[in-house]
Amino acid sequence: MPEHSEHIVSPKVYLTIFLALILGTGLTTWAAFRNFGPFNIVIALAIATAKATLVVLFFMHARYGERRTRLVIVCAIFWLAIMLALTLSDYQTRQPRMGRLLSQAAYYDA
């Protein structure tokens, strides 16, 4: 694919994305101090993912690049997802609650 027809991203786009990222940072910090219960983590990850997406698409030129680059990115995310999902499938389907440490003495007495 001839790169000389490569799309040169304009500084205006970069600036816009930059401001969006700063906004996202402020938003996530603000949200952290509010109590959304179990959704705090969801919101935090959602904002982080949105920011990461902007960086990948615009700063890393994935939006304007080859299809193959996008395939590579998708593979990375997919494999990370496999590792997380299948491992968690083990932890989430166990009955007893993990993490209750016995004190050293009780450990040897029991």
Added chain:
Amino acid sequence: MNNTSPTPPYEPPRDHYLISAGGHIRSWLLTTDHKRIALLYLISVTVFFFIGGVFATMIRIHLLTPGGVLVTPETYNKLFTMHGVAMIFFFLIPSIPAVLGNFLIPMMIGAKDLAFPKINLLSWYIYLIGGSFVLYSFSTGGLDTGWTFYTPLSSIYSNSAVTPAVLGIFINGFSSILTGLNFIVTIHTMRAPGMTWFRLPLFVWSHYATSLIMILGTPVVAITLLLAGLERMFHLGFFNPAMGGDPILFQHLFWFYSHPAVYIMVLPAMGVVSEIIPTFARKPIFGYTFIAASSIAIAVIGFLVWAHHMFVTGESTYAALAFSFLSYLVAIPSAIKVFNWTATLYKGSISWDAPMLYALGFIGLFTIGGITGLFLACLGLDIHIHDTYFVIAHFHYIMVGGAVMGYVGGLHYWWPKITGRLYSEALSTFAAIVLFLGFNLTFFPQFILGYLGMPRRYSSYPPEFQVLNVLSTAGASILALGYLLPMAYLSWSMRYGKVAGPNPWPATGLEWKTDSPPPTENFHVTPVVDWEPYDYRNRPDLGLAAGAPLAPAHGDD
């Protein structure tokens, strides 16, 4: 080619890669020629093969008697650990990709070199550095944790030299990653004009799939070993139950790489077999697309089965069910390959050269190894045979009967191309048979031992198991001969062997169109590809043995 005029006697090339850059040691240690780097790797992996073999020999001698005749139990733990570490990380994983892959991939796609030749050389040096750390570990207290480094033994309680070993394997991982990266980029961007994806040799497809695994899996074992090492050095608690950590987490992280790693070890060998079979059956490969696709399928599905190593160590039953099912799934693409190779043989014009013997041996032994893997994937059965010699026999059938046979067969197949020499047909046939017999005598008794209940990684056993152990050790001595013979006659052939032409077998494939040994830039003129791979039906120029018919147009995809 013109059949009427007598062909002039073959003139071996005056200038080729072994000579062009000079014979000075510096021209070898600073080379960026993928062919020279392949030979550098050949020497290094052979050294580690020897080291791993020494440990194996000691293990087998020790197990001649129920009480163990050679070493203390503590030392025995070190023997099997070091055997595993040396063989897996420093022989099996690099062997075919770094030796044959490096040498052949650029030639098979019609390129002058890999995409990143300097990174290729760096890969080799990283391998050496990692290997040095591990050898340092071996010689200063050894390693007794098993090659699997389960915590908390490895991260806390072991008194052996775990930290340098773990560091060495971590470093070596980058060698693997860089090789895989080089291959993937090369195959994507450096193919000659006309070399479309579906004209690629299956050797290239299998190395592409292998490289995917290297890229996606190796970083995970890297971080895992790093965390275990940090835990050992700084008394952190990731995997230590007394501090809230979880040993099972180590196992998940470790096996996420180490299961796909076994496909790193076997996929390249399958690629070798896919090259050898059509050549010595004089037929196009049956089901090219399926074999290519199955390589990718093995790479992908292979990442979904890792916890079948943990059925009895503490994972949840539901997860075990899922992983068991997925493990059965991963056998399917491998089986597809076996079916297609067999179909290629059907009605073929078979020659029994040494490479073919190794390839046929691979098919049989890999099938046994693969099916016994399914035995292990069955949850109920695994409770009985997990951690027994059944497992050991299973993976040695695949690793030795499969991967090593593929490696040795590949070396024999491409030896004329690499060195420009032929080796003794009689000796090589004899050695292949010796290897096959020795291998089976060594490892088949171990299936029985395992089923009868002999645990693995134990330095002693009940007296009723002695006969089978003695048979196994006897087999190992024959197996050793099977390895030493090729080392001898192949080395001898480099100086005294008959000169090979560009295409002695003959075979299709771009690598056979250039001189033996090839020039440094591989091809004097960049080839333009306009034919399909394994095109034995349309290539009378390859010349068949007098009287042998062309295989009928039959059984293709």
Added chain:
Amino acid sequence: MHRTGELYGQFQTLEQQKESATLGMWIFLVTEVLFFGGMFLTYTINRHYFFTAFGIGSNTLDITLGTVNTIVLIMSSFTMAMGVWSAQTGKKKLVPLFLILTLSLGCVFLGIKFVEYKQKFEHHLIPGHNFDITYRSSHPAPVDDPEEMALEKQEVDRALASDPDANSHAQLYFSLYFAMTGLHALHMIVGAGLIIWLIKGALGGRFTPHYNTPVEIVGLYWHFVDIVWIYLFPLLYLIDRHR
């Protein structure tokens, strides 16, 4: 070396060379995703089981410094992207300028990280090294705000009540904190080294619209390091802040 963007021997065209270099860097970044991913997995599982201790640990981190660092890194990504743009559009003088800005911002980040690490050391929050989550709130220093310390003591006591091993679990949190931010910082140092190499080339006028691949691929690496921090910041600094 290749001062004028010459073709390396194994390639047929500059196009192919650029395509290969870019693909190579993307694939390397894939390996980095999986590399950091292993630690993210460890984090996920440990946070799930030891939520209280992780909350306590997170609250000891200085959120101002963390937010500033996040902004600094995002700015450096912006200046890096501008550096690539300058090379692509032939603004030769601007290339070293933007690269130096990127490097400076990176150094600011590392400096702040150093300050934070030093704080952790003073508060006995280094794992394996007299780790004690209760130390700071029971030994407030003159610079500490007494109200904040009282609140922290309250939180720590409450955590220990619901989870008697909260100290060990908090140590796990900090092990992950140091492993993840430490590895991230290491990657930044490597990145800084690469940028210094780029600055040398840029000052020599090496990067032009015709040849700017090194700037672009170091840019890819730098943006990736930024992305890792984009995830690290909320996961490490923003747990349970609403208390």
